[in-house]
Amino acid sequence: MACSNKYTLTVPSLLVLASLTVNAKIVRHTFEVSYITGQPDGVWTKSILGINGKFPGPTIEGAVGDVAEITVINKIHDGQNVTIHWHGIHQRGTPFEDGPSQITQCPLKQGSTQVYKFILTEPGTYWYHSHVNSQYSEGLWGSIIVRSPRETWQSLYDEEILVTLNDWYHTSAIENEHWFVHPESLGAPPFPFSVLMNGVGRYPCDKAKLQSRLCDVEEQKRPVFRLQANKRTRLRLVSTSGWVAFNFTVEGHRLQPIEVDGIDLAVNQQVPQAELDQAVFIGAGQRYSFILIPEKGKNKTGSEFLIRANLRREYLFTRPGNINAFPNALITEVTGVMRYSADDPASQNSVTTQITPQLISPSFESFDYLRKYEAAQPWSSLRFIHEMNLKTFDGIPAPSDFHRNVVLRITFQNDWRGIKHGSFNGNPFKLPHGKPLLGKFGRIGDGPYDPRRHKLNLNGHKRDTVLVKEKSYLVIRFLADNPGVWTLHCHIDWHNLTGMAMTFVEAPELAACIRVPMEAKKVCADHNVTISDNMGANMGRRAWPQRTCKKVLHNHNHF
Numbered sequence: 001m002a003c004s005n006k007y008t009l010t011v012p013s014l015l016v017l018a019s020l021t022v023n024a025k026i027v028r029h030t031f032e033v034s035y036i037t038g039q040p041d042g043v044w045t046k047s048i049l050g051i052n053g054k055f056p057g058p059t060i061e062g063a064v065g066d067v068a069e070i071t072v073i074n075k076i077h078d079g080q081n082v083t084i085h086w087h088g089i090h091q092r093g094t095p096f097e098d099g100p101s102q103i104t105q106c107p108l109k110q111g112s113t114q115v116y117k118f119i120l121t122e123p124g125t126y127w128y129h130s131h132v133n134s135q136y137s138e139g140l141w142g143s144i145i146v147r148s149p150r151e152t153w154q155s156l157y158d159e160e161i162l163v164t165l166n167d168w169y170h171t172s173a174i175e176n177e178h179w180f181v182h183p184e185s186l187g188a189p190p191f192p193f194s195v196l197m198n199g200v201g202r203y204p205c206d207k208a209k210l211q212s213r214l215c216d217v218e219e220q221k222r223p224v225f226r227l228q229a230n231k232r233t234r235l236r237l238v239s240t241s242g243w244v245a246f247n248f249t250v251e252g253h254r255l256q257p258i259e260v261d262g263i264d265l266a267v268n269q270q271v272p273q274a275e276l277d278q279a280v281f282i283g284a285g286q287r288y289s290f291i292l293i294p295e296k297g298k299n300k301t302g303s304e305f306l307i308r309a310n311l312r313r314e315y316l317f318t319r320p321g322n323i324n325a326f327p328n329a330l331i332t333e334v335t336g337v338m339r340y341s342a343d344d345p346a347s348q349n350s351v352t353t354q355i356t357p358q359l360i361s362p363s364f365e366s367f368d369y370l371r372k373y374e375a376a377q378p379w380s381s382l383r384f385i386h387e388m389n390l391k392t393f394d395g396i397p398a399p400s401d402f403h404r405n406v407v408l409r410i411t412f413q414n415d416w417r418g419i420k421h422g423s424f425n426g427n428p429f430k431l432p433h434g435k436p437l438l439g440k441f442g443r444i445g446d447g448p449y450d451p452r453r454h455k456l457n458l459n460g461h462k463r464d465t466v467l468v469k470e471k472s473y474l475v476i477r478f479l480a481d482n483p484g485v486w487t488l489h490c491h492i493d494w495h496n497l498t499g500m501a502m503t504f505v506e507a508p509e510l511a512a513c514i515r516v517p518m519e520a521k522k523v524c525a526d527h528n529v530t531i532s533d534n535m536g537a538n539m540g541r542r543a544w545p546q547r548t549c550k551k552v553l554h555n556h557n558h559f
């Protein structure tokens, strides 16, 4: 069966070397994970996985070279395990901090604590999310901003704003999973109920009431960013979606892309404003940074613009009997507001003195259905960013040659019970029980592949999450220079859940050199699981002596 949606793959592969700065500090957070109640789109729900009683989770802000030290405490009351994955963070030398449950770590059981500790090596926009089942669709996520003291495009902006987009479900992740992994779903994922921007949105209350759910129109909110007309803004966009992809635009502005998934882009500042793009198509897990370029004369004090995202419904599908019985109630558009306020003389002075641009937090206002904003332009009239035309700032091309080919065929098939599984090469991934994989080899099927047919865009197009269109192919070439076990999976959470995942073991001998810290052992011990230090022991290969390890790992950060 062809399913008309897109696949997102995560490649936690690392292409740049870490560098420690002199002013490195420790970025500390404590995350208490528990269920909270709330009404992100106006509809009351008890199935929100919050951090410290809030959804979305706090934004982690740090600088290149800083050590992130995040203490995660599992306070989920019903016995669910939890882990956190730091999406896009290289984890060079610290693969055991990466998060995938039962792959690189044992999950934290109820009551357990784990201190994650890793270095923020690359500047850019990242995010974190649960890596247990589909918990992140219940809100267990947040954003990560890593700044550089020498930010590539610092001269182009004074302030920053952060916009997140995601799909939202009124049914709990456990209900969704049970329903989806059941023949009756016919492979149609749980249909989203609404879409959120910065954790807020709206769902029709009349429909909610038909479903016996409490709903308050007054609780339907939108984020409002107050900016100053004379200041220039960097907008960081993060899609924390579990399934859907969005069209995104800011009315009255052009988008000058400067970063994608932590990769700084080359920017041609000579391009006339009218030739800049106005919109972007963004899939699950992806990020962008843009400089917002107001169209001529539009940055007037007092003017307001809609920040607009529309879910691309043509990539979703449903079937009768979906766990969401009201697919047509989905409001596909979610909006925020950008408001240019009067200049604040005090902060005007700070333009010159401020070293790090400030992140302007939004306020949240109820939807005002009567209010008129500047007429929204139809999507078809907007110029979209062409992903393949983006060039990296460093201009370093992709490796021109390769040593190993892996062909992954993305397929769906029914098992004997009639449950539809997503897979790579027809082998739905199954999580190991008990001991996590760490350094164990899984077999990867190699298929025929003809590089002559697969012309690569070698001009340096790089990112960690890519969209693979239906009935098409994508070639990923990366330098295997980060020893460890890494998960490659579909970032459409529902597809991953049924098996569209696999593991890469990079440089197994070297990976075996990396010592698993006591902290990881402790988390496993909470399950009465003992893990050995030596990942290589799992592989039936001879581990290298420590002396060799030291020499070869010389260039890798690790604790």
Ligand SMILES: *[C@@H]1O[C@H](CO)[C@@H](O)[C@H](O)[C@H]1NC(C)=O
Pocket: 079, 080, 081, 107, 109, 434, 527
């Ligand atoms: C939590 O993790 C342990 C160890 O992997 C597993 O045995 C247990 O079933 C998990 N708990 C739940 C609720 O999934």
Ligand SMILES: *[C@@H]1O[C@H](CO)[C@@H](O)[C@H](O)[C@H]1NC(C)=O
Pocket: 100, 101, 130, 131, 132, 133, 134, 135, 429, 430, 431, 489, 493, 496, 497, 498, 499, 501
């Ligand atoms: C992907 O699915 C596996 C189960 O096969 C699960 O353990 C893992 O946490 C899922 N990842 C995400 C990001 O949800």
Ligand SMILES: *[C@@H]1O[C@H](CO)[C@@H](O)[C@H](O)[C@H]1NC(C)=O
Pocket: 228, 229, 230, 231, 232, 294, 299, 300, 301
């Ligand atoms: C609008 O932006 C332009 C370009 O950044 C700037 O020159 C101008 O002063 C701004 N207008 C106001 C009212 O601040």
Ligand SMILES: *[C@@H]1O[C@H](CO)[C@@H](O)[C@H](O)[C@H]1NC(C)=O
Pocket: 247, 310, 311, 312, 313, 332, 379, 380, 381, 382, 384
């Ligand atoms: C998104 O943009 C594309 C390209 O202009 C357009 O064809 C499509 O209708 C838009 N869809 C939504 C839901 O906004």
Ligand SMILES: *[C@@H]1O[C@H](CO)[C@@H](O)[C@H](O)[C@H]1NC(C)=O
Pocket: 526, 527, 528
């Ligand atoms: C671990 O072992 C101890 C002692 O045998 C036992 O009391 C405890 O219930 C076990 N815990 C788990 C998660 O199996």
Ligand SMILES: [Cu+2]
Pocket: 010, 085, 087, 129, 285, 491
């Ligand atoms: Cu991710």
